[in-house]
Amino acid sequence: MATATRTLKLAYHCIECGWAAAKWVGRCGECQAWGSVVEAGTKRGGPATVATTIREAAIPISNVGMEATGRWVTGVDECDRVLGGGLVAGAVVLLAGEPGVGKSTLLLDIAARSARSGRTVLYVTGEESAGQVRLRAERIGAIEDSLLVAAETDLGTILAHVDAASPGLLLIDSIQAIASAEIDGTPGGVSQVREVASALTQVAKLRALPTILVGHVTKDGAVAGPRLVEHLVDVVCQFDGDPHSSLRLLRAVKNRFGSVDEVGCFTLTDSGIVEVPDPSGLFLSRGGSRVVGSCPTITVVGKRPLPVEIQALVAPSALANPRRATSGIDSSRVAMVLAVLHRRAGVSVAAEDVYVSTIGGARVVEPAADLALALALASAREDRPHREGVVAMGEVALSGAIRPVAGLAQRVAEAARLGFTDAIVSEGLLEDKPTIRCHEVSTLAEAIAVAFPRAQRPGGD
Numbered sequence: 497m498a499t500a501t502r503t504l505k506l507a508y509h510c511i512e513c514g515w516a517a518a519k520w521v522g523r524c525g526e527c528q529a530w531g532s533v534v535e536a537g538t539k540r541g542g543p544a545t546v547a548t549t550i551r552e553a554a555i556p557i558s559n560v561g562m563e564a565t566g567r568w569v570t571g572v573d574e575c576d577r578v579l580g581g582g583l584v585a586g587a588v589v590l591l592a593g594e595p596g597v598g599k600s601t602l603l604l605d606i607a608a609r610s611a612r613s614g615r616t617v618l619y620v621t622g623e624e625s626a627g628q629v630r631l632r633a634e635r636i637g638a639i640e641d642s643l644l645v646a647a648e649t650d651l652g653t654i655l656a657h658v659d660a661a662s663p664g665l666l667l668i669d670s671i672q673a674i675a676s677a678e679i680d681g682t683p684g685g686v687s688q689v690r691e692v693a694s695a696l697t698q699v700a701k702l703r704a705l706p707t708i709l710v711g712h713v714t715k716d717g718a719v720a721g722p723r724l725v726e727h728l729v730d731v732v733c734q735f736d737g738d739p740h741s742s743l744r745l746l747r748a749v750k751n752r753f754g755s756v757d758e759v760g761c762f763t764l765t766d767s768g769i770v771e772v773p774d775p776s777g778l779f780l781s782r783g784g785s786r787v788v789g790s791c792p793t794i795t796v797v798g799k800r801p802l803p804v805e806i807q808a809l810v811a812p813s814a815l816a817n818p819r820r821a822t823s824g825i826d827s828s829r830v831a832m833v834l835a836v837l838h839r840r841a842g843v844s845v846a847a848e849d850v851y852v853s854t855i856g857g858a859r860v861v862e863p864a865a866d867l868a869l870a871l872a873l874a875s876a877r878e879d880r881p882h883r884e885g886v887v888a889m890g891e892v893a894l895s896g897a898i899r900p901v902a903g904l905a906q907r908v909a910e911a912a913r914l915g916f917t918d919a920i921v922s923e924g925l926l927e928d929k930p931t932i933r934c935h936e937v938s939t940l941a942e943a944i945a946v947a948f949p950r951a952q953r954p955g956g957d
Contacts, residue, residue, distance in 0.1 A: 508520050508521070508534065508535050509534065510524040510526060510527060510529065510532045510533050511532050511533075511534055511680040511681040511685070511687050512524065512527050512529045512532045512681055512685045512687060513526050513527040513532075513686045513687075513722075514686065514687065514722075515527065515533075520533055520535065521533050527686070532681075534680065566584075566585060567580075567581050567582035567583060567584055568582050568583060568585075568613075568706075569581075569582040569583075570582060570609060570610055571609025571610060571612070571613060572602075572605060572771065573771060573773065574762060574771045574773070575602070575606060575760055577758050578747065578748050578760045579731065579733075579748070579753070579754060580748075580751055580753050580754015580755060580758075581754065583665075583706040584706070584730070584753050585706060586700050586701050586703070586705060586706065587700070587706050587707070587730045587752075588696065588697050588700050588706075588707045588708075588728070588729040588730050589707070589708045589709065589729065589731040589732075589733060590671075590719065590725065590726065590729045590731065590732045590733065591603065591708055591709065591710050591711065591733050592710075592711040592712070592713050592720075592732065592733070592735070593713060593734065593735035594713055594736065595712075596739070597735055597736060597737055598735065598737075598744055598762070598764045599669070599670075599710050599735055600621075600623075600624075600632070600669055600710065601632065601636060601768055601769050602735065602744075602746075602769050603667050603669055603708060603710060604632055604633060604636065604638050605636060605638060605769050606667070607619050607638065607643050607665070607667055608633070608637070608638030608639075608643060610664070610665050611641075611642040611643040612640060614642070615642065615663075615664035616642050616644065616662070616663045616664050616665075617640075617642060617643045617644065617663055617664065617665045617666075618644045618646065618657060618658065618661050618663035618666050618667065619643060619644065619645050619646070619667045619669070620646050620648055620654055620657070620666070620674075621645065621647050622648065622649045622668070622669065622670060622673030622674050622683075623669060623670060623673045624647070624669075626646075629645050629647075630645070635766075635767065636767060636768030636769070637767070637768070638768075644661055648674075649673055649674055649683065650674075650675065650676075650677065651674055651675065651676040651691070651692050651695055651696075652676070652677060654668075654674065654696075655695070658699060658703070663705065664705070664706075665708075666700070666705055666706070666707040666708070667708050668696065668707070668709045668710065669710040670709070670710035670711060671689060671692055671693060671710065671711050671721075671725075672684040672689060672711065672712050672720065672721070674688075675688050675692070676688060676691045676692060676695065678691070679691045684712075686721065686722050689721040689725060690724055690725065693709070693721075693724075693728050693729070697728045697729065709729065711725070717734075717736070719734075726749075726750060729750075730750075730751075730752045730753065731748060731750060731753070732748070732749040732750040733746055733747065733748050733749065734747045734748075734749055737857065738857035740857075741856065741857040742763045742764045743761070743762075743763060743772075743775075743778055743856055743858075744761075744763065744764055745759055745760065745762075746760035746761075746762065747759050755798060757798035757799070758798035758799065759797045759798055759802075761773075761775040775802065776802070776803050776910075776914055778856045778858075779802065779803055779804045779805060779854065779856040779858045780803055780856075780914075781805055781807075781855055787807070787881060788876065788879055788880065788881050789808045789809055789810070789872055789873075789876030789879075790805055790806070790807045790808070790875065790881075791806055791868040791872040791875065791882060792804065792806075792868065792886075792887045792888075792916070793806065793860075793864065793867070793868035793887060793888055793889055794887060794889055794907035794908075794910050794911050795860060795865060796862070796864075796902070796903045796906065796907065801903075801906055801909075802858070803910065803911070803914055804854055804855070804858045804860055804865065805854065805855040806852065806854055806865060806868050806869050806872045807852070807854070807855065807872060808850065808851065808852050808853075808869070808875070808876040809850070809851040809852075809876055810845050810848045810851075810876040810877045811848060811849045811851075812847075812848055812849070813847060813848055813849040815849075818845075818847060818848055818850070819849040819850070820834075820850050821849075821850070821851045821852070822851075822852045822853070823852070823853040823854065824858055824859050825853075825854060825859075825860045825865070825869065826861065829863075829866070829869070830850070830852050830869065832894070833870050833873065833892055834850065834873065835894075836892055836893075836896055837870055837873060837874065839896070840895070840896030840939070840940055840941065841870075841874070841896065841941050841944055843873070843874050843877050843878075843944075844877075845877055848877075850873070852869065852872070852873070863891040863892075863899075863901070864889055864890065864901040864907075865889075866890065866891050866892035867888040867889060867890035867892055867898060867920065867940075867943055868887075868888040868889070869892075870892055870940055870943070871886075871888050871920075871943065871944065871947050874944055874947075874948070875948075880948065882948055883918065883947060884917070885915075885916050885917035885918050886917075886918045886947055887911045887916040887918070887919050887920070888920040888943065888947070889904065889907050889908075889921050889922075890921060890922045890937075890943070891922075892940055896940045897938060897940075898922045898923075898938060898939060898943060899922060900922040900923075904922070908921065908930045908932065909930070911932060912930065916932060917933060918932065918933045918934075918935060918946075919932055919934045919935065920935045920937060920943050920946055920947060921934055921935070921936055921937070922936065922937070922938070923936040923937065923938050
């Protein structure tokens with residue numbers, strides 16, 4: 497009995513995002529692109545994939561050589577800190593950031609330092625000419641004979657460059673500028689980015705070639721392109737900073753070979769990217785600790801304690817709904833602390849405008865800064881500074897209680913190193929005797945009583 501051959505008609509699909517439809521439409525229903533829906537074609541029924549010849553037999557995991565998993569440092573210590581100790585052979589790193597933040601400068605610095613260590617580095621630029629890369633290299637001192645530059649946008653040509661040069665490190669700037677002739681769509685489109693990332697990842701794994709890809713970000717700061725790219729690569733790093741500040745921070749969003757809690761600090765100068773191994777002074781004001789509406793705290797990012805100064809300004813409002821403006825700190829957290837101050841400590845700013853900011857463009861996300869925020873707001877409300885040399889660390893609960901924070905001993909030790917003399921902290925976590933005076937408090941009212949002299953205490957206590 498003959499079996500009829502079944503033909504499956506494939507749906508139409510969008511070449512930009514992969515959206516499928518039963519019939520042709522002029523506009524994609526997913527990404528809203530015009531003229532991007534094409535017919536996928538037909539295929540015979542049956543198994544889509546058949547077994548092929550095994551090129552290399554599977555081996556026990558205990559027989560896998562450790563040399564294939566070794567790390568080597570890039571020469572940029574802050575970058576190695578974020579990567580977990582350096583680059584792993586065959587690892588693919590996606591470096592994302594906003595335009596002008598310094599991604600290409602950081603990439604060229606890594607390339608030059610790796611070339612000085614004796615490695616052949618292939619730097620592929622799809623957005624600039626080789627001459628423009630040379631100008632930047634001269635400015636930052638990145639001229640090295642073993643640093644090869646190729647201005648290419650075709651994926652096939654880039655793979656040919658890799659075969660010809662056999663580099664020890666491959667850098668692509670950027671993945672949105674590279675296109676494959678085998679795939680329909682414009683460079684930067686979803687289908688092109690997906691194909692380019694897949695091909696480069698495959699080459700990196702086969703050659704044990706560390707690869708760094710530069711990627712763009714969307715308006716909301718997320719990595720541009722399909723989410724599949726983030727799944728394909730091994731490490732996703734975010735390079736960001738305030739456009740009005742020279743400070744740049746490198747964070748790992750995903751890291752298969754290390755922690756994602758570390759942060760690397762850099763400053764962007766005329767001569768390139770400069771590492772900041774001790775960024776303590778970047779986030780503190782230079783006018784001393786007795787500043788009205790200001791209170792320092794110690795945050796922990798990964799394993800690194802970072803001092804951050806929170807400043808607040810309270811001013812009379814002419815609006816029916818007073819304004820609340822924040823920079824570097826979550827606005828909902830500020831609103832909660834204001835409510836707790838009003839209800840539990842008698843410090844009310846219901847009729848005033850409130851402005852809260854951090855020094856140096858730092859971003860505060862952990863609740864350990866709640867107490868410093870509350871003291872800065874109380875100081876701004878009464879227009880009086882707190883006592884000299886005070887640093888505050890603690891989470892403020894809705895009941896007005898001061899909750900303990902993790903790593904308190906490390907925070908207090910960093911405060912002592914920076915020259916603070918008094919620390920207002922939560923109760924019961926300090927086992928070893930600290931080198932500075934620690935005032936353990938259980939409520940926000942107690943913290944205000946410690947931070948301000950009785951004659952200057954906010955709320956009239």
